[in-house]
Amino acid sequence: MQKLIIKGKRNLIGKISISGSKNSALPILAASILANKVILKNIPLVKDIFTMAELLNFIGLNTKFLLNKNILEIKNKEKKINTLAPYKLVKTMRAGVLVLGPLLGKYGKAKVSLPGGCAIGTRPVNLHLFALKKLGANIKIKNGYILAEAKSGLKGTTIKFPNVSVGATENALLAAFMAKGKTVLKNCATEPEINDLISFLNKLGGQIKLSGRTAIINGKNEIKKQLIKHEIIFDRIEAGTYMIASALIGKKVTIDKIDPRIIKTEINILKKMGVKIKKNNNSISLKKNVNLKKINITTKPYPGFPTDLQAQLMVLMTQANGLSKISENIFENRFMHVPELRRMGAKIKIKNKTAFIKGPSKLAGAEVMATDLRASVSLVLAGLIAENKTVINRIYHLDRGYEFLETKLKRCNAEIVRI
Ligand code: EPZ
Numbered sequence: 001m002q003k004l005i006i007k008g009k010r011n012l013i014g015k016i017s018i019s020g021s022k023n024s025a026l027p028i029l030a031a032s033i034l035a036n037k038v039i040l041k042n043i044p045l046v047k048d049i050f051t052m053a054e055l056l057n058f059i060g061l062n063t064k065f066l067l068n069k070n071i072l073e074i075k076n077k078e079k080k081i082n083t084l085a086p087y088k089l090v091k092t093m094r095a096g097v098l099v100l101g102p103l104l105g106k107y108g109k110a111k112v113s114l115p116g117g118c119a120i121g122t123r124p125v126n127l128h129l130f131a132l133k134k135l136g137a138n139i140k141i142k143n144g145y146i147l148a149e150a151k152s153g154l155k156g157t158t159i160k161f162p163n164v165s166v167g168a169t170e171n172a173l174l175a176a177f178m179a180k181g182k183t184v185l186k187n188c189a190t191e192p193e194i195n196d197l198i199s200f201l202n203k204l205g206g207q208i209k210l211s212g213r214t215a216i217i218n219g220k221n222e223i224k225k226q227l228i229k230h231e232i233i234f235d236r237i238e239a240g241t242y243m244i245a246s247a248l249i250g251k252k253v254t255i256d257k258i259d260p261r262i263i264k265t266e267i268n269i270l271k272k273m274g275v276k277i278k279k280n281n282n283s284i285s286l287k288k289n290v291n292l293k294k295i296n297i298t299t300k301p302y303p304g305f306p307t308d309l310q311a312q313l314m315v316l317m318t319q320a321n322g323l324s325k326i327s328e329n330i331f332e333n334r335f336m337h338v339p340e341l342r343r344m345g346a347k348i349k350i351k352n353k354t355a356f357i358k359g360p361s362k363l364a365g366a367e368v369m370a371t372d373l374r375a376s377v378s379l380v381l382a383g384l385i386a387e388n389k390t391v392i393n394r395i396y397h398l399d400r401g402y403e404f405l406e407t408k409l410k411r412c413n414a415e416i417v418r419i
Helices: 022-034 047-059 094-107 126-134 166-176 192-203 236-249 260-272 307-317 337-343 373-385 405-410
Strands: 004-007 012-017 037-041 062-066 071-075 109-113 138-142 145-149 158-160 182-186 208-211 214-218 228-231 250-256 277-279 283-286 296-298 322-327 347-351 354-359 367-369 389-393 415-418
Touching (some): 004 373, 012 236, 022 047, 022 071, 022 166, 022 192, 047 062, 047 071, 047 094, 094 109, 094 126, 094 145, 094 166, 126 138, 126 158, 126 166, 166 182, 166 192, 166 214, 192 208, 192 228, 236 260, 236 283, 236 307, 236 373, 260 277, 260 283, 307 322, 307 337, 307 354, 307 373, 337 347, 337 367, 337 373, 373 389, 373 405, 405 415
Parallel strands (some): 012 250, 037 228, 158 182, 296 322
Antiparallel strands (some): 004 389, 037 071, 062 071, 109 145, 138 145, 182 214, 250 283, 277 283, 322 354, 347 354
16 A cells, blocks of 8 residues: 655645546546547546546447546447446446436436445435436336436436535436436536536537526437547646645745636635735635634535535644634535544544634644545645654545646655655
8 A cells, every 4th residue: 555755844836737627527427428439638647537437448438548648538339338337336436326327318228336435424326316217217226236227218307406416416417418308407516517517518419508506408419429529627626725735835836727716715715814815817826824814614515615625624724823613514424534633733623513623733744544535635735734754544545536646746845755
């Protein structure tokens, strides 16, 4: 098992370029099942993307990475399509459940492994299945698999989600794309990754509009046969992670290949804490502030503060003056980083869904363990500001979602090595 060793207290100086969004690329890879030939640019070369490509190959598509250019080519020759997403591929990469909508819509059937839980929660898919049933699918659960079929195709209808779900919104969009007639989805998630999926589907011949939390899909599109090209939007969570790193120990850091308008919430929160941020049209510049103000945050669906940045912001809160609060409203078990941060000297108490962080506290390097993707990167952030050395175990979690993390940080004067 690989480890990361970080020598703390080295100021970050320089430029960090943000990669394409894993959480945008994953549903768009699933959507490629609907297409003939697709060229995707700005693909992040991370483990989850490789796993999703492996799943598409298993189904019968042909994927080819042009590695040095972050380009992925996907062809669907409609030969020997296997409408099965096996447990071995879905268990480590839950977004595999997103092939359910396109397989059902295009081929009328699908057998997809239930994703199962992960470290941050049970991760149910009831809202995905609720939407597909409304569209006319017949769904059974058997031996850990979702057996879905729609012999006479899917039929457009109006669906109101009882609560907001990114994945369920994506699966419903993917299924409704091929349904006969119009579908109206209400109480949709509106993350930028949803908009990116919609713009991809519209290039495929869809006529999908999202206004507020309502999406209107005119289904049964004839799918454009020609090559579809699409560039994946930037990863706003990666951008937020490096913004927090710069606020913690940046001397002068520029974060580019981003659209600052999409991360307004994150920028405003850092500003409220006293971080000076200079915005340009596709980058921002910031540096550490020794007098950080405490703040109270609750994680919410977009455009609220993202749950995927909760662990990272908590590290910044350990350096703020006074008692900060962060309530995790999206997942039921997303504080696994807290015991590890405590071992480094952070003063954090948890009461139900809320963490109380007393700052500023001096962090000391320690041997720690990563538990999930975003918790592991919060340990990297803590290691950057801690005295002495921090050793982070189980960094395969990091490799699922952060492209070239050590390289990007080393280029900015961090002392970080993978062994
Ligand atoms: C997506 O997960 C992201 N993953 C997550 O990022 C992100 O944390 C999450 O959205 C919230 O923003 C991808 O995009 C691949 P949800 P998803 O459905 O779609 C409950 C990362 O670190 N729920 O919006 O699974 C669910 O348990 C990952 O990159 C149901 O109850 O999130 C959670 O409490 C982690 N039933 C809440 O809704 C369902 O059918 C929000 O989940 C589906 C979800």
